Amino acid sequence: MRRFVLFSFLSALLFSLIASHSLAQSTISEKTEGMQKYEGFFDYWWDDTTGKIWLEVDKLDQEFIYVNSLAAGIGSNDIGLDRSQLGNTRIVKFEKVGPKVLMVQPNYDYRATSDNPLEEKSINEAFAQSVLFGFEVAAQQDERILIDITDFLMQDAHGVAERLSDTDQGNYSVDASRSAIHLPGTFNFPKNSEFEVTLTFTGSGAGSWLRSVTPSPNAVTVRQHHSFVELPNDDYQPREFDPRSGFFTVDYQDYSAPIGGEFYKQYIVRHRLEKKNPEAEVSEPVEPIIYYLDNGTPEPVRSALLEGGRWWNQAFEEIGYENAFQVRILPDDAHPLDVRYNVINWVHRSTRGWSYGSSVVDPRTGEIIKGNVLLGSLRVRQDYLIAEGLLAPYEEGIEPDDKMLEMALARIRQLSAHEIGHTLGIAHNFAASTNDLSSVMDYPHPRATVLPDGSLSLEEAYDTDIGEWDKRTVAYGYQDFPDNVNEDEALEEIIQETLDMDLLYISDEAARPQSGIHPKAHLWDYGTDVIDQMNHILEIRQTALNNFDEEVIQMGRPMADLENALVPIYLYHRYQIEAVSKLIGGVNYAYNLRGDGQANPQIIDGDLQRDAVQSLIQTLRAETLALPENILDIIPPQPAQTPYSREHFRGYSNPMLDPVAMAEVAANQSATMIFNPERGARLTTQSARNPDLPGLMEVAEEVLNATILGEMNEGYHGSIQRGINMAVFRNLVGLASHENASPDAKAITKMVLENLQVSLTERIFEIDDPTWNAHFNYILDLIEQYKEDPESFSTPPAPYTPPGSPIGSGKTIEYGCGIFPEGIPLGNLR
Structure with a gap:
């Protein structure tokens, strides 16, 4: 028996060696x-019998670009996994080590640009590289x-499982038995090889966002x-970044x-563009920049997006x-993630x-290899809803002329131009709204006009x-200069000419509502x-x-639908706040450089700051925030099944x-x-430097004297004012206990609370x-609770606030450009 077992073992070993030898020699x-x-x-090669893809590596140690993307998404704005969403862009190369092939990502964040190879070697060895995957040599x-690159392709390269976990949507992982190569999205071209896979994630604990889609x-x-993707050739000349230029960077x-x-x-991010004849005043390009609109976009949105995108040609004509x-329709046989196409995607989400x-x-x-725009399809419907709320257009109960549609399409044209601008390398300019609408890279608020008869007009909404x-920004990034220039x-001359035109550029960090300090950089506003x-918006x-x-909705609609249009109208002033x-x-x-003639930072004039306080106090008055009672009398609860x-x-x-909760939300x-x-x-620092400037104590007392310590309205307006007071008190205590508040701010706010306690008593x-x-x-009881145990005290929460940005009233997570789905590797996403 032992001889038989030994014989079987030796036979199996011999067979394995023969098989391995045969494999190595194939x-x-x-x-x-x-x-x-x-x-x-x-x-x-595609092996239909095993469902595998076999890749021939004939470019060992030769770098190329690797991009992962999401071809078919989940459809939830909150989760943030959209169709045609780009992931990371990496430079990689294949290295052979014995029987293995490694996919290596060099570290381009740390470089040596000298001609000394030893100096370059020392940098390469000082900072980590990344081996993204290892493969076995199947044949040579x-x-x-x-x-065999199947396992590489079938991994969760886009981080879907991590994203679901981070958004509390459950614990998921790839189920290989329900995943496969997707051949319709797998194709090959001379300069790019494209692969697509269907991945099924299984798990438990699905959150409400995931269950809904x-x-x-x-x-x-x-x-x-x-x-x-093949790396571009070396003919491209990087252009150095200037902080006044308005470009993104690597x-x-x-x-x-x-x-x-x-x-x-730092180099600016831009497409390659060269004149056929750089010496000529006007010349065709060697290769134009062409964008392709998603061929699944319906009319009339399709025409609006094409028109808005083509606005950019004006800038290139000027240089x-x-x-x-150019902007064209994507060919029917093209894949939107094919790196050869710059694509404007029309993306659907549940919200x-x-x-x-x-x-x-x-x-x-x-150098930009591919521009990729994702336009949320529900934005146009939201603008249409806002227009209905502003115009109350259904006097006869049927749809009137196309005023609402024209307003919504005007916004879509602007949105197309805005997002394409990002893919041209251009950042936000949030000062443009106060600078004669000098840029499409701002966030625009719809402009309305009050007519003599008390109606509203949206003739020039966008x-x-x-x-x-x-x-001017396109000129800095894309001007092609003759050899003798x-x-x-x-480039410095272009910048100086722009400054001489008084065209202000201020981007994200100065405009965000919580952290922004610039008096001219705002989101969703207009006017100098x-x-x-603010007075105009409140009017x-x-x-x-x-x-x-009831004329806000069409005949036959549930009266409860009135609330859909009411929310963005009631909170119409939220962005001007x-x-x-x-x-x-x-x-x-x-963004001044030494010697460029621009002014140094200047604190806002004290009188103007005090005027701003009074302007905001308007938004804390019962007469401003009390919803007209006739509206309360016509909006019922939502009907069954809605x-x-x-x-x-x-x-x-x-x-x-x-209406009380609504007023509390607005306040x-x-x-x-x-x-x-x-x-x-x-406020505490500025007033310490200059006593003519308002300090935190002054501002807090002005607000309290107008609200909690102000006029005690009777009846309905009294209820509204008490809701406003709770909003003020909540935020006053919040400042006193905020972990990021300065010691002076905490001390002053606590003194204000002490004074408030005395006054109320x-x-x-x-x-x-x-x-x-x-x-x-x-309120006095709450103050006592806070004083007894400030560490654990918390005020009653504010009522639920319907989401605002993007304009109107989906909930989003704000990022740098802001604004991106958290945790998703989005490369140069803006």
């Missing part, structure tokens, strides 16, 4: 016999190697795309730079190009949300072209004077509320519309801006109204 031709070959950048023929939440199926540290020289290097920028402009960028130089700043001097604009809001009745608040403790500044959505108010009196937005911890710190003995008496006693 050629690529032998190994791939009978398989379907795809010839292109990397030749590869001359210098060509065959590897998947037929079976325990099995989430998407498609991921992989692109291997950055690296140059350890070969001389001591005292520029160590931190001497003819037909340099409205942001649109994005992202790019595949060569990290060595900043701009109809790119602006002057956009043209000093490029550095010519933000305080005057439009009140006019729309006064006109708000953010704009005005930046004057308080604000600082005016520019659930409330995120776009509706929630209140204390559910299911009926609650909470103003109070949050006023009692922002960074703003509080600036005195007031209680002076009033007869039992409701107001109870209200003040409630």
Whole structure:
């Protein structure tokens, strides 16, 4: 028996050795016999019997670009996994080590740009590289190697499982038994090889967002795309970044730079564009920049997006190009993630949300390889809804002329131009709205006009072209200079000419509502004077509320639908609150360089800051925030089988519309801006430097004297004012206990609370109204609770606030460009 076992073992061992020897000796031709070959950048074969893809590596140690993307997404704005979403862009190369082939990603964040190979070697060895995957050599023929890349393609390269976990949507992983190569998205071309896979994620604990968009939440199926792309040739000349230019960048540290020289290097991100004749005043390009609109986009949106995208050709014409920028319809046989196409994708989600402009960028130089725009399809419907709320257009109960549609399409044209601008390499310019609408790279608010008869007009709701700043920025990034021109001097001249035109450029960090301090950089606003604009916005809001009745909806619609249009109208001033608040403790500044003549930072004038406080106090008055009672009398709860959505108010009196909770929500937005911890710190520091400037104590007392310590309205307006008071108190205590508040801001706010306690104690003995008496006693009780244990104290939460940005009233996560799905590797997404 033992002899038989030994014989069997030796036989098996011999068979294994023979098989291994046979495998090692097989050629690529032998190994791939009978398989379907795809010839292109990397030749590869599809094995239908095993469901595998075999790749021929004939470019060992030769770098190329690897991009992963999401071809078919999940459809939830909150989760942030959209169709045609770009992932990471990496430079990689294949290295053979014995029987293995490694996919290696060099580290281009740290470089040596000298000609000394030993200096370059020292940098390469100082910082980590990344081996992204390892493959076994399946066959070899001359210098060509065959590897099985199926497992590489089938991994969760886009981080779908991680994203689901991060958004509390469950714990998922790839189920290989339900995943496969997706051949319709797998193709090959001379300069790019494209692969696509169907991945099914299984798991448990599906969150509500995921359950709302998947037929079976325990099995989430998407498609991921992989692109291997030839590196561009060396004819492209990187252009150095200037902080005044308005461009995105690729950055690296140059350890070969001389001591005292520029160590931190930045190139602007842009497409390659060259004139056929650089000497000519006007010339066609060697190759135009062509964008392709998603062929699944319906009319009339299709025509609007084409028109808005083509606005950019104006900028290229001004710098001497003819037909340099074009927008066409994507061919029916083209794949939107094919790296050869710049694509404007029309993306559907279950809720409205942001649109994005992202790019595949060569990290060595900043050259854009592919522009990729994602436009959320529900945005146009939201603008249409806002127009209905403003115009109350259904007098006869049927649809009137196309005023609402024209307004919505005007916004879509602007949105197309805006997101394409990002994929041209251009950042936001949030100062454009106060600078004669000089850029399409701002976030625009719809412009409305109050007519003499008390109605509203939206005739010029949105701009109809790119602006002057956009043209100047394109000139900096894309001007092609003749050989006899000093490029550095010519670029500086472009910048100086732009400054001489008083075209201000201020981007994201200065405009965000919580952290922004610039008096002229705002989201969703227009007009040169933000305080005057607040008055105008409040007038439009009140006019729309006064006109708000059943004529907002068409005949036959549920009356409860009125609330859909009411929410963005009632909160119509929410963005102007953010704009005005930046004057308080604000600082005016520019992205100035030494010697360029621009002014140094200047604190906002004290009187203007005080005017801003008074402007915001308008938004904390009962007469401003009290919803007209006739509206309360016509909006019923949602009918059966029609659930409330995120776009509706929630209140204390559910299911009926609650005007007190609505007022508290609106007031909470103003109070949050006023009692922002960074703003509080600036107020204390600025007033310490200059006693003529308002300090935090002054601002807090002004707000309290107008609200909690102000007039005690009776009846309905009294209820509204008490809701406003709670919003003010909540944010005042929030500042006193905020972990990021400065010591001075905390100390002053606590003193303000002490003073408030004294004042309310005195007031209680002076009033007869039992409701107001109870209200003040409630606040006093909360102050005592806070003083006894400030670490664990928390005020009653604010009522639910319907989401705002993007304009209107989907909930999103804000990022740098802001604004991106958190945790997703989005490359140069803006």
